[in-house]
Amino acid sequence: MRAARLIKMVLLLQNRRSMTAAELAEQLEVSERTVSRDVLALSEAGIPVYADRGRTGGYRLVGGYRTRLTGLGRDEAEALFLSGVPSALRDMGLADAASAARLKVSAALNPELADAPRTAAQRFHLDAPGWWQPPGTPEGLPAIAEAVWDDRRLAVRYRRGDGEEVARTLEPYGLVLKAGVWYLVARAVPAGERPGGPREHPGEHRVYRVDRFASVVPLNECFGRDEEFDLPGFWAERSAAFARSILRENVVLRLTEAGTRALRYATDRAAAGEALAGGRTDERGRTTVTLPVESLDVAFSQLLALGPECEVLAPPALRERMARAAERMAARYR
DSSP states (O other), X not given: OHHHHHHHHHHHHHHSSOBOHHHHHHHHTSOHHHHHHHHXXXXXXXOOEEEEOSTTOEEEEGGGOOOOSTTOOHHHHHHHTTSSOHHHHHHTTOHHHHHHHHHHHHHHSOGGGTXXXXXXXXXXXXXXXXXXXXXXXXXXXXXXXXXXXXXXXXXEEEEOTTSOEEEEEEEEEEEEEETTEEEEEEEEOOTTOOTTOOOSSOOOXXXXXXXXXXXXXXXXXXXXXXXXXXXXXXXXXXXXXXXXXTOOEEEEEEEOHHHHHHHHHHSOHHHHHHHHHTOEEOTTSOEEEEEEESOHHHHHHHHGGGGGGEEXXXXXXXXXXXXHHHHHHHHHTO
């Protein structure tokens, strides 16, 4: 979204001699502070944007600068055509817009780069959904995507994890596609709050699974987006917190050298890395670690994959369960 805004800013300045920060903010539908940051980003990218100071000042392009995207190199042009996820664009109802945009960019490229779209598509393809997950588009996703673009509030009914269905008015900030599942990051609007009214205590951003929305109705109410909100940063932080929150149990393991190498592939990778970093290795090359796990049932199924390369030392209940499984397996193969 920011890349499109930067291009629009260049085109606006290209078509007008000079524009004030307020005029640019109005045209781009952002704050003047965001305009200042975007101008700095353009300058750092080599676009000669000059700021005229004073009451009648504004921003302008130096020396009649004009762009037709002809400064793209081959690697940049090929990367551009890899920047979208086709299935995600289709699910959000943006496939036609993305296709038109690619055609326009292709037409603006230098002749020697005209094959960049074809060479990129022949070499790389991103298939977002995970294995064994039937592809499907949540019913309300196109309407949610449109509301995200327009900063428009949504009236929704949402099925929580416990099965209860609740009604909410949401301010949709962004969509995330994770392992084939769509998530909406949004703020819930407190009951009784007036549209456009002051927000003394804005709600925190929460994550909602899109396939749990029983109904989605766009409202004729726009909201003021927090321009400081960082969607990738928020998602990374929330994902890490979620991964930590589900690791509620600890098990103590003694691993062979092969077991230490395989642990990351059998259990949570981050948890395994931290456990191995704090492990103790004895004179026989075996490493003792304390590993956080989701539950003892999950640990049992994961650690079986390590076979004789892993010995459970604690808790006793899991050790006994692993021993019984090993005895049954040995009897099966006699």
